[in-house]
Amino acid sequence: MRVTRLIAGLALGLASTISLADDPDQAIRKTLDALQLGLPIESIGESPMSGIYQVQLKGGRMLYTSADGQYLMQGYLYHVKDGKPVNLTEQAESRSIAKEINAVPTSEMVVFSPKEPAKAHITVFTDTDCGYCQKLHSEVPELNRRGIEVRYMAFPRQGIGSHGYNSLVSVWCSKDRQAAMDKAKSREELPPATCANPVAKQFELGQLIGVNGTPAIVLGNGQMIPGYQPAPQLAKIALEAK
DSSP states (O other): OOOOOSSOSEEOOOGGGSOTTSOHHHHHHHHHHHHTOOOOEEEEEEOSSTTEEEEEETTSOEEEEETTSSEEEOSOOEEEETTEEEEHHHHHHHHHHHHHHHTSOGGGSEEEOOSSOOSEEEEEEEOTTOHHHHHHHHTHHHHHHTTEEEEEEEOOTTOTTSHHHHHHHHHHTSSSHHHHHHHHHTTOOOOOOOOSOSHHHHHHHHHHTTOOSSSEEEETTSOEEESOOOHHHHHHHHHHHO
């Protein structure tokens, strides 16, 4: 799982802006509003640890705060159960990421499916100019053979208007997206094509859930794996996470 250090060990001296009469939800929201970080809050509630509240951000990230909102931190909260640590933060973040990914229809993706019904799927944020993305794509037939459906979403690393962005637009605007993706990942230059497409929207979604490089692989349970993984290893992980 990615480790996004949005805020680490931050103590906030904002008592003058927070009334003691505020309930925790109001106090925490006032704190985050005062910081002007533009954080999209999905929910605020008590965490499993007494006296600590958790702030679920849209896209997966989790923050922890005091009830009065004056202390804020980001990190992993573990529950030690039967002598083994369970990462509660990672579980919550993965559920949120899965929710965002599942809201995207597969018709807006480039999908490579096995001949037989898929046993599991992965969603890959990809850039056609990325060397490790090209390497991963060369192993898609092997992933399919092992029962893994590969769903591509666009993530032009150099941003909107870059060569990678234009290449991804051409893929998504092709009559045969799979064939176009094959060519692009083989470093063939695609004929320029334009249409109404989801490339910019998917790039924005990737940033929201914490993608900062490609390939970024999201398992069926929302767990994110940054970077290339060999097909046998990736298939095993995907099957375990379905």
